[in-house]
Amino acid sequence: MRLIKPTAAVIALLSGLLMSTLAQAHPKLLSSSPAEGAAGAPPDKIELHFSENLVTQFSGAKLLMTEMAGMAHDPMPIKAKVSGGSDPKTMLITPVAPLTAGTYKVEWRAVSSDTHPITGNVTFKVK
Template sequence: MRNPRKPILVAALSVGLLLSAAAQAEPKLVSSTPADGSTVEAPAKVELRFSEKLQAQHSGAKIIMTEMAGMAHAEPMGVKARVSASSDPNVMLITPASPLTSGTYRIDWRAGGAEGQPAKGAVTFKVK
């Protein structure tokens, strides 16, 4: 005699595997240079490395100066920068238009991979 619950169990497992694969489909930030939370000399560029190849049309970033040295109450302000691909398809490069001055910076990024919605996140660092 056949187990009447077997088709339901197989269907439930299949749906679980599909949902698990979809959850893993978005790129994950693997590392950044400068590292999140670090204090560094002014970098010429910021590199974000992801777990998979990025799709340029679904990826981007912006630099925001969130704290300016000597100005405790300054409003966050955008920093002009160019976002580009690297020779490594898993890396996004953010190059400020001019050298970063002393202060705290946040990189707000979105990264689209081959499937799924773009992932979003932020990296923060301080410039001496």
């Protein structure tokens, strides 16, 4: 019986396919509402839409006010409820009180079935 040795090209192709499959398992932020860099009225809730279903017990977010008109300050935490949406790929951040004028940042952590945490942030302004 003769064994066939895989060529370097075949090994590279199989490795690439394996790595692309693993990379696709990480959740990616697809969109947010308000969108990154948006300016407008205070939102009742902030929605983050990901590419993968989230494991809600390991995913979460913090809402911070990073700038207030005419006032320099360190980021201030804003009380908000974080929950999953009706779509398992959505995270909802609902401020406890209406947001006042200023710049806000949502620092998020998303975990999908691969259990690898991915982090990021979204910044928006309230007029």
